[in-house]
Amino acid sequence: MNFDTLVIGAGAAGMMCAAHAGGRVLLVDHAKAPGEKIRISGGGRCNFTNLYCDPHAFISENPHFAKSALARYTQWDFIDLVDRHGIPWHEKTLGQLFCDNSAKDIIGMLRGLLQASGVELHLQTEITDFAKSNETFTFTLNGTNQHTARNTVIATGGKSIPKMGATGFAYDIARQFGHRITATEPALVPFTFPDRRFADISGVSCPARVTANGTSFDEAMLFTHRGLSGPAILQASSYWDAGDRIKVHLAPETDLGATLRDKRTADGKKALTTELARHLPARLVDHLSTQMDLSGRLGDLSDARIDALIHDLTQWQLTPGGTEGYRTAEVTRGGVATEQISSKTMESQTTPGLYFIGEALDVTGWLGGYNFQWAWSSAMATARHLASQT
DSSP: OEEEEEEEOOSHHHHHHHHHSOSSEEEEOSSSSSOHHHHHGGGGTOEEEETTOOGGGEEOSSTTTTHHHHHHSOHHHHHHHHHHTTOOEEEOGGGEEEESSOTHHHHHHHHHHHHHTTOEEEOSOOEEEEEEETTEEEEEETTEEEEEEEEEEEOOOOSSOGGGTOOSHHHHHHHHTTOOBOOOEEESOOEEOTTOTTGGGTTOEEEEEEEETTEEEEEEEEEOSSEEESHHHHHHHTTOOTTOOEEEEESTTSOHHHHHHHHHHHOTTSBHHHHHTTTSOHHHHHHHTTTSOOOSBGGGOOHHHHHHHHHHHHSEEEOOOEEOGGGTOSEEEOOBOGGGBOTTTOBBSSSTTEEEOGGGBSOEEOTTTHHHHHHHHHHHHHHHHHHTTO
């Protein structure tokens, strides 16, 4: 069969692109169902975009690459699409938008759009013998029957969560056609410590400012049997490289120094640990007391000791042994280098008709709906270009 467009990967970007590309479109995925990462995202409610989505929240060798697509299909455009399909949603912290009911509402919307556009969806299907001949791409499905397509869109994502079917397929195709792949690493992923030093306080969570390589995030931090997790840690992991230290500022919204000085005068007989437990989880204070001198009463604290204590609590230096890897990483940092990709259409500048969208590219968003917005925006950049040709 001959198609106008072949889209490989029925995730967020692939479904969005296929539904809007126009012409005869074939959408292929090796999974049993489309949108599996959508289904599990946001605790099953899909954090589908962010009110504050902006290019500053994306990591890439070229920090300007994402600007065009994000500006031409914004979070407001996707919110309008969700509203038009009657999907109820709500805002959580920091502009994060979630479905009221289920992530399956987003999948259902996209499947409805595919059906309305007449897209042929082939699941549990492998693409083999992929090549370009003259002006068309040739390929076989599950090893039999050769087909052709004038355009091919690679929307197979990165390496994160291999149990969901993630592979390096996009990178293999990119290399086949002469594209460079930037270094890829697990991102939005928990840190691990080989000595499991936080096992005794596993499950404890607290507000923190976590800094990696000069970039800081103020959100919750969670101690686990294996190390550190929580939103602040996941965010920082995208800026971390193996061997780097991270800096943790505990209770960032409280001026602990001023508080201890005030309490030293007003309530000098109170134990230092008792006062700290008003601002930090008690189990964390107990844990810290094994590493820092937290003995004595408030009235006995000198200014110098308060300064030293505040330094330890706000400049806590930690060196993770590693991360939990692609097994739990929400996204992949790095990917197909953008130097030979059009920022307006996502088309290869060396192989006309070949497009890369979504997580396959070297564009990684923050936690909180940014990566979904990149999927929608990059998909629409390609879809609108393809639709203009049909």
